[in-house]
Amino acid sequence: MAEHIHADHCNTSTDHIPCDEMLYDLAELYKVFGDSTRVKILCILFEGEMCVQHISEMLSVSQSAVSHQLRILKGARLVKYRRDGKTVYYSLADDHVREIIGCGIEHISE
Amino acid sequence: MAEHIHADHCNTSTDHIPCDEMLYDLAELYKVFGDSTRVKILCILFEGEMCVQHISEMLSVSQSAVSHQLRILKGARLVKYRRDGKTVYYSLADDHVREIIGCGIEHISE
DNA sequence: CAAACATATGAATAACTGTTCATACATTCA
DNA sequence: TGAATGTATGAACAGTTATTCATATGTTTG
Numbered sequence: 184m185a186e187h188i189h190a191d192h193c194n195t196s197t198d199h200i201p202c203d204e205m206l207y208d209l210a211e212l213y214k215v216f217g218d219s220t221r222v223k224i225l226c227i228l229f230e231g232e233m234c235v236q237h238i239s240e241m242l243s244v245s246q247s248a249v250s251h252q253l254r255i256l257k258g259a260r261l262v263k264y265r266r267d268g269k270t271v272y273y274s275l276a277d278d279h280v281r282e283i284i285g286c287g288i289e290h291i292s293e
Numbered sequence: 294m295a296e297h298i299h300a301d302h303c304n305t306s307t308d309h310i311p312c313d314e315m316l317y318d319l320a321e322l323y324k325v326f327g328d329s330t331r332v333k334i335l336c337i338l339f340e341g342e343m344c345v346q347h348i349s350e351m352l353s354v355s356q357s358a359v360s361h362q363l364r365i366l367k368g369a370r371l372v373k374y375r376r377d378g379k380t381v382y383y384s385l386a387d388d389h390v391r392e393i394i395g396c397g398i399e400h401i402s403e
Numbered sequence: 404c405a406a407a408c409a410t411a412t413g414a415a416t417a418a419c420t421g422t423t424c425a426t427a428c429a430t431t432c433a
Numbered sequence: 434t435g436a437a438t439g440t441a442t443g444a445a446c447a448g449t450t451a452t453t454c455a456t457a458t459g460t461t462t463g
Binding site for chain 4 (some may be wrong): 344345346356357359360361363364376378379380381
């Protein structure tokens with residue numbers, strides 16, 4: 184999976200068919216949401232920032248696995264982090280995550 | 294990938310953390326968007342209904358591959374179809390697809 | 404500095420996914 | 434009915450992915 188998703192190209196309007204490269208990037212973005220562990224991490228971060236260890240405990244997923252997934256979420260610019268001593272706190276990068284997840288929930292909730 | 298995504302459970306509000314089963318379904322939904330061939334098919338259907346052969350030609354992807362992907366899109370209730378003689382026309386199931394793709398484009402277009 | 408703790412990361416592995424190929428199914432038309 | 438056309442599908446294969454394990458990096462404290 185691509186580590187970084189850039190978008191300095193093509194039209195951004197949804198009124199036209201997006202170009203190939205944008206659609207590729209789009210698929211890469213959705214791939215990130217296409218794993219339940221990552222979606223769970225994102226939803227946990229809805230509540231606010233959280234350190235790796237806590238996320239790991241809340242999900243009953245190993246610290247290593249969480250760390251690997253956080254790296255992917257970082258790569259997609261969906262989360263940001265700050266270090267405080269030994270601890271690293273992660274939080275949502277912006278409100279897009281909520282919107283995207285909200286869109287999806289609307290669909291499956293019909 | 295799950296063939297059918299149901300959502301007759303849990304809260305549908307985005308104000309609360311969705312339950313595990315819903316997050317699993319959500320990830321399954323985003324997995325569908327997480328492939329550029331499928332995203333391209335969906336974007337082609339933005340313009341209106343289209344038969345398998347035409348989709349195949351527009352994407353330079355084999356008829357078989359398109360058909361396989363359409364099956365997945367059908368399973369996720371993202372597309373619908375109607376048969377007219379030998380030809381099967383596919384179209385978007387509803388406007389959620391546009392919204393979801395629009396959300397994603399917003400994110401990568403920053 | 405050494406020990407303890409929190410996190411990150413590379414390698415290995417098992418499971419999953421998308422395409423291809425061959426072929427089946429469905430429909431029309433001669 | 435048989436040939437032609439459009440679509441669907443099962444099996445196989447190559448490529449990808451998420452987790453685990455071992456270990457490295459970074460930080461604090463004694």
